[in-house]
Amino acid sequence: MSAVSKSQKKREALVRATIKLVNNNGFHAAPMSRIAKMAEVSPGTIYLYFENKQDLVNQVYIEVKASFTNFAFKDYEEHLSVEKGFEMIWKNIAEFKLKDMEEAMFLSQCDNTPMIDEASRKEGLKHLQPLLDLWIRGQNEGIIKNVSPYMLYAFSIYPMAFLMNVQQRELYELSSKHIDEAFKMAWNSIKI
């Protein structure tokens, strides 16, 4: 019996427990013993699914990042106009961050600490290509500012991370009116 057919339930429970514990206490306060307890599994079992703690965290990161980018591009079609395409992706991302706040918080923690190793970080970035392509098209059509993708990302997508942090910490509520305002500011800052 090969590795893939081992009980996936246990693996998923471990992934969920890792996200939750790292969110609430940070990497340094998410010991394997607690992860195991929360997943209702023995500590030893973790090592059937993951090499060690670093591997566990790396794998969780890559999976959450993949689920994030999947959601970001759902329903997105290349034939859409640049503006419509951007709006769709932007709002998908906003929706993801609202509906899966746990995952979003986990990602923001990973992206700002040395928790995750460089290889996994690179791996997680792979799937943003459609957005980069859209921006290149926008620049060719003279619709989007001719600056680096880092700049475009920084001023249009990344601000959401801040708004989510605020929401989470200050009980500030992101209503759909706010979301729409935020999208307009995002588009406003990258369009020519």
Place this chain on the structure above:
Amino acid sequence: MSAVSKSQKKREALVRATIKLVNNNGFHAAPMSRIAKMAEVSPGTIYLYFENKQDLVNQVYIEVKASFTNFAFKDYEEHLSVEKGFEMIWKNIAEFKLKDMEEAMFLSQCDNTPMIDEASRKEGLKHLQPLLDLWIRGQNEGIIKNVSPYMLYAFSIYPMAFLMNVQQRELYELSSKHIDEAFKMAWNSIKI
């Protein structure tokens, strides 16, 4: 002899060591023993200056944040126009993040993890008031969009954090041309 007259050199060395180690390895890999070694001080000495590890990290955070906001408002005068005032603050912040990258990285790590306790986080936020005041004035004058300060911050100041992360990790260089482009995008997204 009171607490303040104890050798400040040792305290400062401890603060610097904490910043450096937390930056390179994260909170979970910055043990007191290594902080002490890097500061060329005995582990026991730390406890003459700080209650415990949490207190050490909290105090470092508050100090770095204070030095950040001090720098952000250097040369800023209330009689400046809204646009000039914003440009000055924005570029001060950019300069701080370039010149004191260590400190800036430390702050971004603190702001995205549960490393710092809530009270210290609040304390660190106190000193941003002049920027909020400027925005309120801008809104009264009909120059700045009438949205929440969170939104203004998210789209004008916060993106720098992303650009710095990128610079640090991908060897992407933030030339003064980029800085100027970035400022224009920041202003563009908050002005009416």
Place this chain on the structure above:
DNA sequence: TAAAAATGAATGAACGTTCATTTTTATATA
């Protein structure tokens, strides 16, 4: 020479990880 500051070995708790053992699952046999 007395008070203050600094030391670093010692302490006990907590951690990641291992592995001898038990439990579960899947397959083969009657």
Place this chain on the structure above:
DNA sequence: TATATAAAAATGAACGTTCATTCATTTTTA
């Protein structure tokens, strides 16, 4: 269908390490 059995999965006590913190002692300062 029921039973036997071997492989796979899961367990959790135990291990060695590392950590934050303490405190009896030494060094520095006033």
